[in-house]
Amino acid sequence: MPATLESPPVKGKFDLLDWPVRTVENWRFGSWKEANLSGLEPAGAGKSGDLPAEVDGFTRFVFENGTLVSGSHPQVSELNQSFGPESKLGSPKLAALHEAQSKHGLKISASGEETAIEIIHCVSGDGLVMPSLVIEVAAKANVRVIERFISVGSDATTVVSAVDVKLNDGAEAKYLVTQELNLASKLIRLADSCLEGASNATQAVIHSGAKWVREETYSTVDGSDGKSHILSVALPGTGQEFDQRTFQHHGARDTFSDLLFKNTLFGKGKTIFSGLIFVDEGAHGTDAYQTCRNLMMTDECEAHSMPGLEINADDVKCSHGSTSARVSDEEIFYLQARGIDAKSARSLVAMGFSIEVIEKFDDETLEALALDVVQRKFESVS
Amino acid sequence: MSLTIENLQASVDETPILKGLNLEIPAGEVHAIMGPNGSGKSTLSKIIAGHDDYEVTGGKVLLDGVDIAELEVDERSRAGIFLAFQYPAEVPGVSNANFLRAALQARMPEGEEIDAVSFYKDLYAKMDELEMDRKFTSRAVNEGFSGGEKKRNEILQMMMLDPRYCLLDETDSGLDIDALKVVAKGVNSMRSPNRGFLVITHYQRLLDYIKPDVVHVMSDGQIVKTGGADLALELESSGYDFLKTA
Numbered sequence: 001m002p003a004t005l006e007s008p009p010v011k012g013k014f015d016l017l018d019w020p021v022r023t024v025e026n027w028r029f030g031s032w033k034e035a036n037l038s039g040l041e042p043a044g045a046g047k048s049g050d051l052p053a054e055v056d057g058f059t060r061f062v063f064e065n066g067t068l069v070s071g072s073h074p075q076v077s078e079l080n081q082s083f084g085p086e087s088k089l090g091s092p093k094l095a096a097l098h099e100a101q102s103k104h105g106l107k108i109s110a111s112g113e114e115t116a117i118e119i120i121h122c123v124s125g126d127g128l129v130m131p132s133l134v135i136e137v138a139a140k141a142n143v144r145v146i147e148r149f150i151s152v153g154s155d156a157t158t159v160v161s162a163v164d165v166k167l168n169d170g171a172e173a174k175y176l177v178t179q180e181l182n183l184a185s186k187l188i189r190l191a192d193s194c195l196e197g198a199s200n201a202t203q204a205v206i207h208s209g210a211k212w213v214r215e216e217t218y219s220t221v222d223g224s225d226g227k228s229h230i231l232s233v234a235l236p237g238t239g240q241e242f243d244q245r246t247f248q249h250h251g252a253r254d255t256f257s258d259l260l261f262k263n264t265l266f267g268k269g270k271t272i273f274s275g276l277i278f279v280d281e282g283a284h285g286t287d288a289y290q291t292c293r294n295l296m297m298t299d300e301c302e303a304h305s306m307p308g309l310e311i312n313a314d315d316v317k318c319s320h321g322s323t324s325a326r327v328s329d330e331e332i333f334y335l336q337a338r339g340i341d342a343k344s345a346r347s348l349v350a351m352g353f354s355i356e357v358i359e360k361f362d363d364e365t366l367e368a369l370a371l372d373v374v375q376r377k378f379e380s381v382s
Numbered sequence: 383m384s385l386t387i388e389n390l391q392a393s394v395d396e397t398p399i400l401k402g403l404n405l406e407i408p409a410g411e412v413h414a415i416m417g418p419n420g421s422g423k424s425t426l427s428k429i430i431a432g433h434d435d436y437e438v439t440g441g442k443v444l445l446d447g448v449d450i451a452e453l454e455v456d457e458r459s460r461a462g463i464f465l466a467f468q469y470p471a472e473v474p475g476v477s478n479a480n481f482l483r484a485a486l487q488a489r490m491p492e493g494e495e496i497d498a499v500s501f502y503k504d505l506y507a508k509m510d511e512l513e514m515d516r517k518f519t520s521r522a523v524n525e526g527f528s529g530g531e532k533k534r535n536e537i538l539q540m541m542m543l544d545p546r547y548c549l550l551d552e553t554d555s556g557l558d559i560d561a562l563k564v565v566a567k568g569v570n571s572m573r574s575p576n577r578g579f580l581v582i583t584h585y586q587r588l589l590d591y592i593k594p595d596v597v598h599v600m601s602d603g604q605i606v607k608t609g610g611a612d613l614a615l616e617l618e619s620s621g622y623d624f625l626k627t628a
Contacts, residue, residue, distance in 0.1 A: 334471035336455035337431050337464075338485040338539060345456075348484060352475025352522065 010100040017093040026090025029272045029304040030243040034186060034212045035094060040158060042066070042101065043125030049152030051120060055365060058118040058146060065122075065129050066104040075115050079105035079132050085162035085190045089216040089245040094188055098130050098162045105132030110143035110171075117145050123159055123185070124152040133163045137171035139197070145175045146369065151182035151209070160188045169197025169223060174204075176366045178373045181209040183239055189215045195255075198225035204361060206370050207234040208377040213242045221248075221255035231361070232261040233354045233370070235377045236269030236301075246275040246290075250313075254285040261292045262357045264350045265301035266381045274306040277320060279313050286316040294324040295353045297346065347378050383409040383446050385430075385463075385547040385578055390441035391603075392429050399425045401603035402441065407547065410575040414589055414614060415582045417600035418622045423582045424468060426600070427549040431465040432458045445547070460489055462546030466536040466553050473523040478535065479505065481523045482542050489543075508541045512568050529556025537568040547578045554588040566591030586618035601625050 020032040027035075046064030054060055061071025068078055082102035087095040108117055123129045137143050149159060159181070167173055179187055187210050195201055207213055219228045234242045248257040263271040273292040294303035305322035327349050335345035351374065358370045385407045392400040399422045407413045415423050429436050430443055432455035442449050450458055473481065482505065486496050502519075509516060512534050524532050533553055540548055550569070554562055569579070569592050581592055589597075589611065597614045599607040599622075606625065607613070 328471070330471045331473050333433060333455060334467070334473065335481070335484075337459055337467075338481070338543065339456050339459035339488040340484050341456045341488065342454070344484065344488070348476050348481070349473065352473060355475035 010096065014093065014096040014100055017096055019093050020090060024090055026245060026274070028274070028306070030214070031212060031241055035091065035188065035214060037094070037097065037128065037158060037160075041127050043123065043127030043129050043157055046122060047124045047152045049122050049124075049150065051122070052148070052150070055118050055146060055369060057365065058116040058144070060118045060120065061106060062120045062122065063104065063131065064152075065125065068104065073117060075109050075111060076117060077107045077109070079107050079134065082130070082132050082162060083134050083164050085164065085192065087190055087216055088218055089247060091188070091190065091214065091216060094160060095162070095190055098132070098160050098190065101128065102130040102132045102162065105134070107134040107136070108143060108145060109136050109138070110141045111138040113142050115141070115143040117143070119145070119147045121147070121149045121159070122152045123149065123157040123181070124155050125157055126155050128158050128160060130160045133161070135163070135165045135173065135175065137167045137173050137199070139168040140170040142172045143174075144363065144366070145173070146178070146366065147175070148178045148180065149187060150180050151185055154182055154184060156184035157181070158186045158188070161190070163189070163191040165191070165193035165201065165203070167193075167195045167199035167201055169199060171199040173201045174361065174363050174366060175202070176361070176370060177205040178369065179205065179207045179210055179213065180373060183209060183211050185210050186212045187215070189213070191215065191217045193218070193228070194220045194222055195226040195228055197223035199223060200227040202229040202231065202361060204231035204357070204366070204370070205233070206373045207232070207236070207242050208373050211240060213244075215242070215244045217244070217246045219246070219248050219257060220251055221257055222251040224252050224254045226252070226255045228257040229360065230257065230259040231357050233357050233374060234261070234263045234271055235354075235374065235381075236263070236265055236271060237381045238267030238269060241270040241272070243272040244274075248275070248277045248288055248290060250277070250279045250283045250286040250288060252283055255283060256287045257289070259290045260357055260360065262295070262354055263293070263303060264295045264297060264353055265303055266297045268298075268300045268302070270302040272304045273322070274308075275320070276308040276310060277318055279311045279316055279318065281312045283313045284315045286313060286318065288316070288318045290320040292322040293353075294322075295350060296324060296326050297350060351375070351378055383576070385580070386444040387430070388442045388444065390426075390429070390443065391439045392425065392436045393439055394425070394436050398439075399436065399603055400429065403604055405598065405605055407578040407580055409546065409578045411595040412573065412579040412581060412592060413596045413598060414594040415580065415598045415600050416584065416614060416617055418625070421600045422603045423600050424551050427465055427551045427580070427582060430549060431455060431463060456488065459543075459545075464540050464543060464545035464548045466540055466548065466550045468552040468555060470524050470532045470536055472525045474525050476523050477520050478523055479519040482539065485539070485543060505542065508538055511541070511571065512538055513564050514538060530558065530561040533557055533565055534561065537565050541568060541572060546576065548572070548580070550579065550581045552582055552584065554583055554585060562588065563591060586614045589614045
């Protein structure tokens, strides 16, 4: 039985859809059974936990499961229902579940020059938590958003998060997500973005915790001179699987997108990356890149990469690629020859591998936060 | 006090490379090794540093009388061995400054941290000496460096880590004459009664700037001739033909 569905039309939509199955291409190599949430009830009231240090210059909002316990900003309003996400990458049932169940979230309507918002989701309980986030950036406005997912305790919480980012002409957004859940929890994240006009968005995720992550990132660049940067650092270890599907949609002339995902796999960690660059007819002058790199720290980890391109316009520059490599023995020898022990040398190399992504944030505050999350993960696994 | 190599034998994939090599580098002296391609010069330096591609099948390497056979690569470094690589590795994403801090931190007693202010003061002074732009502190180790920049970076590391025995593996390759002079100046500034050097080179030119106390000729995995600084000049003019008739 699915969780309670109150709205009849939404329930109807939900009932008509199937849970993911092995035969769906968008679930290739993925643990589709993990996405079957039938019978899972909302997690209920949350708990307070130790919060990370506040980020300078950011206004903090804190949720304990579905309850907003602190935070206020003139450009932020509370959502009490889902905005109705659509999954175009294999999880319409999960999107319908979110539409039916999500009762909390935030809408950021950025209209100024320096809006900076930090959202912390403290999650707990063996059930569902389903936050929503809408980021709408007015023409020529500028916003920075940090969204963090943190477990309080060791409960197996399932978080289904949906995000809708919309940038108007000339707007700029930097949006960093850090996923630091415990190793019993799951995250399903449906992230859509649409860039109008000459807007510029950098969206980045750091996946450190969680037993299982399914992330679908659909980015549309719909205005000439729009620029979309999609970044990810994933650090799975034994018992962790991160399944990321992306779609870079170019819907207008002279648009740009650059995706860089870097996975460092420890123990028996597993990653799946499937990405498509799709250039519409008439979207001439598109400039699109997609790179997924896997650094294999052991012989037992597993990385699957499926990059793809579909180009329906002329005069485009597109590239896609994926590499998987072990830590270079030559680099380790070099570091050891300077007195750094093998374990620290491997950690330094792995850290360096992730830093290439983090430096692309081009924002010292966000970079420092991301580095801290990555550093803590390396310390815990090595 | 010396770095002593006794009857060292080593092979790679069961092919013998070093065939009973003997060498003693007392602290305070600069020894040069010259020899034709394939004689085992670079292999010798890597084996002393502890590279595991090579299997030591006999003999000893003694660091001030202590056999270092059982020491890992990093332990050898911390014990005082420094290898300046012929082809230094690139380490993407790890800045030079962080790399050097990690290397120095590894030498600190547990629980002690290196002092950041004095670290940078020392680093900048040595970079100035080597005429290195300070932007290299934040650049990833050797990534995108020219051949000459990599070699200067090797010498910078050597100066910062203050080793007891320095092995310079063809440090002159890839250097123009001006860079060679700067690198040699850095090496010469480190000469001291407490430190020994082993300089591996193909060319006399380097030895014009780093004057050796002793020159060895290596051939087929052994030291076959030893002499003073004049031996390098002799080799420069007459080559290694004498090895064929020996």
